[in-house]
Amino acid sequence: MTLHIVSKSPYSSSALTDCASSCAEGDAIVLIEDAVYGAVETYPEITERAPVYCLQSDAEARGIVIGKNVEGIDETRWVTLCTEHNPIVSWFK
Amino acid sequence: MKFTLVIYGAPHASEGAATALRFARALLEAGHTLYRVFFYADGIHNGSALAAPPQDEQDLLGQWQQLQQAHQLDLVVCIAAAQRRGLLSESEATRLEKPAANLAEGFELAGLGQLAEATAASDRIVTFGG
Amino acid sequence: MSKNTLALCRQAPYGNALAREGLEAILAAAAMDQAPAVLFLGDGVFQLAGQKPEAIAEKNLRRNIQALPMFDVETLHVCKSSLLQRGIMPEALQVPGADIELVEDCGSFIRKFDHVLSF
Numbered sequence: 413m414t415l416h417i418v419s420k421s422p423y424s425s426s427a428l429t430d431c432a433s434s435c436a437e438g439d440a441i442v443l444i445e446d447a448v449y450g451a452v453e454t455y456p457e458i459t460e461r462a463p464v465y466c467l468q469s470d471a472e473a474r475g476i477v478i479g480k481n482v483e484g485i486d487e488t489r490w491v492t493l494c495t496e497h498n499p500i501v502s503w504f505k
Numbered sequence: 506m507k508f509t510l511v512i513y514g515a516p517h518a519s520e521g522a523a524t525a526l527r528f529a530r531a532l533l534e535a536g537h538t539l540y541r542v543f544f545y546a547d548g549i550h551n552g553s554a555l556a557a558p559p560q561d562e563q564d565l566l567g568q569w570q571q572l573q574q575a576h577q578l579d580l581v582v583c584i585a586a587a588q589r590r591g592l593l594s595e596s597e598a599t600r601l602e603k604p605a606a607n608l609a610e611g612f613e614l615a616g617l618g619q620l621a622e623a624t625a626a627s628d629r630i631v632t633f634g635g
Numbered sequence: 636m637s638k639n640t641l642a643l644c645r646q647a648p649y650g651n652a653l654a655r656e657g658l659e660a661i662l663a664a665a666a667m668d669q670a671p672a673v674l675f676l677g678d679g680v681f682q683l684a685g686q687k688p689e690a691i692a693e694k695n696l697r698r699n700i701q702a703l704p705m706f707d708v709e710t711l712h713v714c715k716s717s718l719l720q721r722g723i724m725p726e727a728l729q730v731p732g733a734d735i736e737l738v739e740d741c742g743s744f745i746r747k748f749d750h751v752l753s754f
Contacts, residue, residue, distance in 0.1 A: 414746045419521065419634055430645065430677050433716065436742030445520045461742075469527070470520075487531035494629055495506050495537070499751040504513070504521070504634020505645055505653075505677075511752065513653065546656050586656060617663035620752075625638050625669060630750045 414439040415497035416462070419504045421446040422455070427503040432459045440497060442490060443482070444470050453479035465493065507540045508532050509627040511620065512548035514635035516565040517558060522551050525633040526568055533576055541579040541623040542569075544612075547635050549592050552582040554609035566609055573611040584614040640664070640671040641748040644679035648696045654682055657754025658699040665706035671752065673703065676714040676741060679754075680721060683713065683728045683735075704732035712738050 416439060422428040428450050431441060441458060443451050444467040450458060451466035458464055468484040471477075478484045485493070494500055510529060514521025529539055544551050556566045573580050582592065587608075588601070594614050598606035608614060624630055642661045646654040664671055675683060688695050703711065711730060715737040718725055728735050738744045745751060 414742070414751075417631070419524075426677055434676070434714075434741040434745060436740075436746055439742065439746070444524060470524075487527050488535060490528065491532045491535050491537065494508070494532075494631060498629065499641070499745065499748050500629060500631050501643065501745060501751045502632040502634055502753045503645075504632070504753065505651070545660070546653050585659065617660050618667055620660060621664035621667045621669045624640055624664070624750050624752070627750075630752065632753045634753070 413497050415493055415500045416441045417500065417502045418443050418447040418450070419445040419502070422450040425505060427505060428458065431503040435459050435462050437461050440465065440493060442467065442485070442493060448474060448476050451478045451482045452476055455479065457481065465490075506628045507538045507626065508629045508631065509541045509543065509623040510539070511543045511545060511630060511632045512551060513546040514633060515547040515550040516556060517562070518547070519635045521633040521635050522548065522565055523563065526565065526572070528631065528633075529572060539576065539578055540627045541581055541619065543620045543623060544580070544582045545586055545620070547590070549582050549587040549590055552580070552587070552609050552612035553592055553607050555607050570609065570611040580612045581615045581619045582608070582612050583620070584616055587614055638749040639747070640669070640750045640752065641745065642671045642673045643745070643751050643753045644673060644675050644682060645677040646754060647678040647681040648686060649688060649691065649693055653754050654679070655696055655699065658696065660752065660754065661708065662699065662702060662706055665703070665708055670707040672710070672712060672748070673708055674712040674714065674738065674741070674744065676717050680713055680717045680723060683711070683730065684723060700730055701732070704730070710734045710736050712736050712744065714741050715739050
């Protein structure tokens with residue numbers, strides 16, 4: 413099962429939508445850097461197929477409050493998610 | 506687990522390289538192995554010895570070098586991407602007849618074969634974009 | 636140990652160096668007998684369309700694409716919905732010596748690999 417890492421704002425890039433349409437059942441998504449703007453409560457659900465995580469430090473840096481369907485994680489947990497999934501795909505444009 | 510990180514982001518330009526540093530520290534603290542860090546595209550600028558950020562900003566070069574020393578990391582800068590963008594070792598500067606070299610200590614220039622080799626040898630590859 | 640690797644190409648050809656540098660990385664791996672599978676997705680599908688980069692004094696990226704089959708990358712996978720979204724007819728994509736294979740479900744396709752290198 414794939415771990416998708418998204419790093420661009422959903423308002424400026426197709427990274428998140430491309431990721432969502434390339435997401436299979438059981439995959440997981442991690443929002444980092446500017447992609448955390450997609451982690452707020454008011455942002456529409458990204459996908460039903462995969463749990464969505466958000467890097468807490470990047471959200472905090474930007475004053476983002478993470479919505480209830482998204483789980484905040486630290487870098488250690490991110491590494492663990494990488495060990496639990498394969499392959500790992502980065503969406504950065 | 507053996508990780509290789511691939512970095513495309515230039516330091517102090519986008520967050521990617523700084524994120525990769527945080528990720529690298531976290532994986533090493535968790536007891537995993539960092540097999541190689543491969544700097545490619547604009548990521549090659551991380552290997553510039555001439556970066557001089559203001560004192561109240563994070564010193565990404567210094568942090569990579571510290572981590573390299575502490576864990577004997579293999580920090581590889583793609584030679585083709587580096588030549589295009591003006592990052593040269595002493596020997597490359599001499600060979601190409603350029604006036605100066607600027608590859609930082611702790612980093613080495615090597616070919617794209619090192620990325621392919623790391624892909625074969627690692628359990629996980631994580632890419633950090635620009 | 637041999638790993639099953641996918642190169643995921645998402646950049647349009649000339650606006651960003653990563654389109655070219657991605658293809659160079661693929662060719663380098665292939666030259667070491669580690670040819671990855673290749674999937675063009677999003678703006679990456681524009682790499683396969685007709686180009687005339689002399690107009691901006693750039694080297695033609697098509698040459699790198701056309702070298703792929705010579706290095707054992709004989710099948711070029713292309714995201715079908717990315718093509719349709721951009722109004723490109725699949726028949727318009729021609730690479731001598733290569734088979735173009737449209738992928739409908741990119742999620743299922745991607746998860747078959749051990750590693751994905753994104754470009």
